[in-house]
Amino acid sequence: QRIHDYDMLMEKLAKRGMTEEGLETYLDTFKHGMPPHGGLGIGMERLTMQLLGEDNVRETTLFPRDLSRLTP
Structure with missing residues (x-):
């Protein structure tokens, strides 16, 4: 998007x-x-995940999705 x-x-x-x-x-x-x-190939969420030392990209994603969460 x-x-x-x-x-x-x-x-x-x-x-x-x-x-x-x-x-x-x-x-x-x-x-x-x-x-x-910005169109960065690595993804801002993944870069933020690394900078913050998070284990999961969902912790740094504006609207994380998984099997039990489909809406913000």
């Missing part, structure tokens, strides 16, 4: 025939402003 502009994201959803249903929480973060993505 490299789009950080809410309007552009909504346009892409419409082009693909998708609706906001089930994505409300995710899309809401873009309404309030999301910084542009």
Whole structure:
């Protein structure tokens, strides 16, 4: 996901025939402003994990996902 502009994201959803249903929480973060993505290949979460000495990348991820957590 490299789009950080809410309007552009909504346009892409419409082009693909998708609706906001089930994505409300995710899309809401873009309404309030999301910084542009830097595109670093290693991933900011993994770099942050190393800098903080965390054992799991989920500890440094904005919206971590696993089998029991699908929404923020």
